[in-house]
Every structure is written in structure tokens, then in C-alpha cells.
Amino acid sequence: MNTFAFIIHPIDPKRDVSRKYPFLGRLLSERQIDFFSTYFPPVYISKIEGIRSVSSGQEIEGWFIACPFTPRRMLELPEKTVYRKIIQTGRLAERLGADILGLGAFTSVVGDAGLTIARSLDVPVTTGDSYTVYIAVQAVRKAAELMDIPLKQATAAVVGATGSIGQVCAELLADELGRLFLIGRNEEKLREIRDRLAGSTRAELIPSTHMDVLSQAQLILTVTSSLHDVIHPEHLQPGSVVCDVARPRDVSAMVAAARNDILVIDGGMVDVPGPVDFHFNFGFPPAKAYACMAETMALALDGRLEDYTLGKHITRKRVEEIAAIAERHGFGLSGFRSFEREVTPEHIEAVRQRARMANRRL
Ligand SMILES: NC(=O)c1ccc[n+]([C@@H]2O[C@H](COP(=O)([O-])OP(=O)(O)OC[C@H]3O[C@@H](n4cnc5c(N)ncnc54)[C@H](OP(=O)(O)O)[C@@H]3O)[C@@H](O)[C@H]2O)c1
Numbered sequence: 001m002n003t004f005a006f007i008i009h010p011i012d013p014k015r016d017v018s019r020k021y022p023f024l025g026r027l028l029s030e031r032q033i034d035f036f037s038t039y040f041p042p043v044y045i046s047k048i049e050g051i052r053s054v055s056s057g058q059e060i061e062g063w064f065i066a067c068p069f070t071p072r073r074m075l076e077l078p079e080k081t082v083y084r085k086i087i088q089t090g091r092l093a094e095r096l097g098a099d100i101l102g103l104g105a106f107t108s109v110v111g112d113a114g115l116t117i118a119r120s121l122d123v124p125v126t127t128g129d130s131y132t133v134y135i136a137v138q139a140v141r142k143a144a145e146l147m148d149i150p151l152k153q154a155t156a157a158v159v160g161a162t163g164s165i166g167q168v169c170a171e172l173l174a175d176e177l178g179r180l181f182l183i184g185r186n187e188e189k190l191r192e193i194r195d196r197l198a199g200s201t202r203a204e205l206i207p208s209t210h211m212d213v214l215s216q217a218q219l220i221l222t223v224t225s226s227l228h229d230v231i232h233p234e235h236l237q238p239g240s241v242v243c244d245v246a247r248p249r250d251v252s253a254m255v256a257a258a259r260n261d262i263l264v265i266d267g268g269m270v271d272v273p274g275p276v277d278f279h280f281n282f283g284f285p286p287a288k289a290y291a292c293m294a295e296t297m298a299l300a301l302d303g304r305l306e307d308y309t310l311g312k313h314i315t316r317k318r319v320e321e322i323a324a325i326a327e328r329h330g331f332g333l334s335g336f337r338s339f340e341r342e343v344t345p346e347h348i349e350a351v352r353q354r355a356r357m358a359n360r361r362l
Helices: 013-020 022-027 030-037 071-076 079-096 115-120 129-146 164-174 187-197 211-216 253-258 291-302 316-329 345-361
Strands: 003-008 043-052 059-066 100-103 155-159 179-183 204-208 219-222 241-244 263-266 269-271 288-290
Touching (some): 013 030, 129 164, 129 219, 129 263, 129 316, 155 211, 164 179, 179 187, 187 204, 288 291
Parallel strands (some): 003 100, 155 219, 241 263
Antiparallel strands (some): 043 059
16 A cells, blocks of 8 residues: 655644644744744654545555644744754654655745755655646636636736746636736746746736736736735725635635625645545545645555655646546545635625625726
8 A cells, every 4th residue: 555644834823733732722822833843843643544546446545744843934944944854754754654745835835845855855755736736727717617707808817926836827827818917026037937928828918016906807816925914805806716825825814804795715625535534633624635735645546656746847747647647536626615614605606796786886
């Protein structure tokens, strides 16, 4: 039986530490957790059982292991210190007997996106970002259909368009849309991406460093590595869809509170095949996982025990390949959630009605 391990880490420090250590989560402040995480060793979280391929019937098992650093710690500490802790966590995966290792959330963002970590470990490594791209774009397509937004004429935006995930999402969406804003902080990098894609894509591409252009977009895919939210209620037009792939989130909780005419969906939730038990609650309903976890699982099921997605330049070819592998074994885009709650057809209909009313008032 092939095996895998997946590295998670605290993102919302108090909430996530409480999932494993309820007492410490209650006792310590966010700042204290940040501080102590520097000295904490890697943590064994749980064994994962019951993932079964729908095509081959083969089963795999795996483990969640945790790198104790919070996103803030990973950005504040010297890169070498962060690499050392992630590699230490990878060594725990090797001792458990994992055949492949996935890097969750910020452990795949830091530095060169897994290259140094993979070179220092014997176990093959993947960031999971190729399948994250595929599922994020699928989610935008599906949400557009549910909200009656015709893709061909739509104006969309990718926020974090210079990032590893953002760049390929922009490339894929640009084939299908009318107009696409590439949003980021670095104008030169954005123009480079526009120039690279221009000519081979359908959409008109507009680089921008201003979030207020979001008010022109009906579809927004956001995937920055910002520690704080970057999308606020005043940025958005009624009836628009925002797919938030970033962890920590890019969309302010104020959007949910103040804008009931917007559909915000969490990017990256996937159905896992088989009677899976994670033996750990990471905030999803049973049998659902993040796309980056699913990439690691799909590779283990397929026997592709090799370094897979690494580095800041994800290729479209890899995205298409992992999509086919994952689909073959029974993984796929799951239903939508928004700020950790299920999005029902009634919720979508209510958003559409409020958006129609708001647009009539404008
Ligand atoms: N849901 C999932 O399954 C899943 C899987 C993997 C990763 N993720 C999440 O995806 C996000 C991005 O990952 P990545 O690997 O693509 O990261 P990345 O390559 O480092 O790219 C990050 C992007 O965010 C931008 N950015 C950073 N800080 C910002 C700020 N304060 N305001 C605006 N833009 C900012 C960067 O712009 P500059 O070029 O200006 O620096 C860059 O475009 C992370 O939050 C990660 O946790 C989610």
C-alpha cells in the first residue's frame, strides 16, 4: 500500500492550535503562539485511512503532520530557519514511512516553493499547487454558471496574479473570458505577465496595482500570500463572485457581514474517494480535503512517487496532467462553502435576487 504525509500548520493561530491542544489554544494569545511556535518541534497530528481509488480500488493511507510555524512566523524568520523546521517536519514523514510528502499552505509559499526542501529530503515532495490551480478555475467556472454570468463576455480579475498559483489561474481564465484584470503589487511583473500571455489568449488583459478596479469585475479569483485581508466590501459590484483560494483568507469577514449581494466561495475544496477518516478536524466536512492535499493523495494512489509540483513556475501541462490523474481516481470539485459554511442553492438564489435589486437601484 502506498503512503503519503501532508504538512499542515496553524493559520488562524488560536483556532488551529485549539484543534490539537484545546487548553493551550485557550490559554495563549495569538502573539504568544507566534513566539512559542519558533521553539516547538514538528507535531504528529493523525493517521489518515480509507482513501480508495474509484478506478483501481486500491487504497492508500497517510498522516497529517504539523510544522508549528504560523504564516507570520514564516515571513518574519530568516528563510533558512523556516526551511530547517519544514525539513525537520519532512524527516518525521520519512520516519513514518511516507512514500510522498505534500506541503500545505505557507510551507509551499516560503522561499523557492519546495525546491530546497525537496533537495534536502529523501521522500519525494509536491506543493499541491497544480491541482489547486485546476480546482480554483473549475470553481470560478461553476460559480459563474450558477450566477448566470456568461464567461465569454465576463470581466474577471485575478488578485495575486504574479504569484505561482495566480499566474497559471490567469493563463487558464484568459482563454475563456472577455476581459481580465491582472492585479498585484508590482507593476513591472504584471506587465511582463500580460506581455507573455497577450496574443495567445482570448481576453483583453489589463495589469493593475489598484484594488478599486475590482468594482468592474463580475468574477474574482484571489490568491495572495498576504497576512491580512485585501478585499473589502466597497471593492465589489452587486452579483459578483469571489473565489478565495488564499490561506489566510484574502476576503475580509466584513464582506460576508455587509454584502449579502455577493457570492464569496472558499476555493480549493475537493471530494475524496472512499470511506476516508482523517482522524482530525481541519475545518472541512467529512470526506472533503483541500486541493493541495488531494494532489498528494492522487499521486500516491497513482504510484507517481516523484517530486511533482515544485518551484514558482507551475506549468499548464502539469495542471492538466494532475487533473486527469485526480479525476481517474475519483477526486473532483466539491460543493461550495463560504466562510466555513455550506453554500446552498437557496443562498445562491437569495444572492441573485439581492444583486438584481441592488443593480436596479444603481
Ligand atoms: N486552498 C488551497 O488548497 C491552497 C493550496 C496552496 C496554497 N494556497 C494559498 O495560496 C496563496 C498563494 O500561494 P502562492 O504559492 O501562489 O504564493 P506566491 O507565489 O508567494 O504568490 C503570492 C502572491 O500574493 C501577492 N501578495 C503577497 N502579499 C500581498 C499583499 N499584502 N497584498 C497584495 N498582494 C500580495 C504576491 O505579490 P508580489 O508579486 O507583489 O509579491 C504574489 O502575487 C497562499 O495564501 C497559500 O496559503 C492555498
